């Protein structure tokens with residue numbers, strides 16, 4: 030069988046592992062369901078093309094194991110379904126029909142929507158399981174396993190996803206190693222194909238050209254598979270191939286809010302801090318750093334090394350803060366539960382991240398191999414790696430949650446500087462107008478100062494006016510914080526006026 034042979038002869042260890050796992054899933058499905066009970070959902074896309082050849086190989090190997098085959102090539106009896114729509118690219122349509130002919134597929138063409146098409150199909154055929162080319166990173170993959178029952182509201186069948194854990198790079202390694210045909214659009218800069226209305230070539234593959242027609246490199250040259258959907262245009266937005274929504278990443282909204290208040294929450298993960306064995310340096314240090322760029326820390330907490338404790342706190346903070354910073358509990362140990370807690374808070378699972386794995390391999394060496402590297406498991410579909418040349422391993426950002434791997438103040442200093450550099454003046458950690466502050470001390474009693482201070486707070490609602498003392502007997506310190514230095518000064522003067530001259534002195 031030519032596919033099996035091509036993989037066995039290849040020296041790509043990773044591809045072999047992915048292939049063997051996918052074949053295992055296919056063989057289990059063929060053992061669980063009869064051939065009449067399975068179907069293959071094929072649409073001419075790259076992922077379903079990979080799946081077609083895996084199914085051909087898997088079916089062949091299944092037959093060999095059952096001693097039904099003498100090794101001679103057999104045809105492909107798995108029912109194939111294609112939902113043909115009027116908005117499909119003609120190249121995709123032609124490729125799907127041509128491939129069906131080449132491999133003798135029994136193809137059912139369905140011209141209604143997925144749900145009603147499947148309802149009708151399942152009524153007329155004994156189908157119980159459908160093979161799909163869904164992969165981690167596809168928006169529809171969230172929450173799916175290799176065997177996942179169809180969603181509530183859909184007709185009942187088993188979704189079988191043999192290439193769920195394949196990356197973009199794995200897909201291309203397979204197609205090129207097996208030298209199989211794929212749709213011509215992938216040689217013209219398309220990296221993931223939807224309908225003609227929502228798909229353009231991936232701008233990251235554009236070659237600058239002097240002629241009027243823009244040229245693109247082939248899909249397999251995309252260096253970062255996480256950007257495969259950068260050629261998908263957001264629904265309801267005009268087609269614009271030069272500025273993809275995936276790359277823009279919501280920065281416009283940050284820019285337009287440059288003058289508003291930004292708030293952060295800080296979560297430390299560490300039983301040791303709670304036991305009092307270790308003194309927390311990172312929380313206070315982060316507060317200072319955030320304050321220095323004009324942010325307001327609205328909450329700091331320390332939670333136990335326990336997935337639910339982390340998840341509950343992240344869930345609470347992520348909706349009320351612009352950014353949530355987490356530190357502690359990062360690594361491969363049993364107590365390193367931070368990633369799992371973040372995943373749980375967002376309702377996604379942990380999945381292997383190939384790119385992160387590569388960084389860890391460079392750092393740790395080959396002690397941790399491929400899929401078994403627990404540290405390389407990150408919240409699926411929501412993780413962005415923040416790269417900086419000074420960081421041996423990128424930082425992890427899941428929506429508005431940033432996981433810092435620092436364990437002491439100097440490591441934090443470095444990671445913070447990288448974050449600030451990375452996000453520049455208009456990124457997610459936008460530097461806004463910093464706080465201006467003044468402090469006064471006084472030997473007046475609390476009782477004497479209380480009422481005038483309350484009034485002052487009403488007169489200056491734009492200032493934070495706080496009081497603290499370093500000892501019960503020592504002087505009272507009154508602090509003024511605000512974005513407008515002249516208002517801070519006015520607040521200070523207004524307080525001094527309420528008392529005799531010399532009642533207050535300014536301190537740093």
Ligand SMILES: Cc1cc2nc3c(=O)[nH]c(=O)nc-3n(C[C@H](O)[C@H](O)[C@H](O)COP(=O)(O)O)c2cc1C
Pocket residue numbers: 070112143159161169178179180183188223
């Ligand atoms: C055979 C088949 C089965 C599907 N089953 C489900 C399902 O159980 N639940 C669901 O939410 N979507 C299901 N879908 C829809 C897909 O998740 C997804 O919406 C569709 O592939 C369109 O993807 P696109 O928007 O990226 O083009 C199914 C699609 C196909 C073709």
Ligand SMILES: Nc1ncnc2c1ncn2[C@@H]1O[C@H](COP(=O)(O)OP(=O)(O)OP(=O)(O)O)[C@@H](O)[C@H]1O
Pocket residue numbers: 070071072073074075076077078110111112113160161162163164167220221222223
């Ligand atoms: N119109 C369709 N007809 C049949 N199956 C479909 C259709 N659209 C999607 N599918 C199934 O869903 C899977 C995932 O679709 P998706 O668009 O993510 O992948 P693809 O089309 O194979 O590749 P690409 O990401 O390059 O578009 C497909 O591999 C296929 O199994």
Ligand SMILES: [Mg+2]
Pocket residue numbers: 072074221222223
């Ligand atoms: Mg597609």
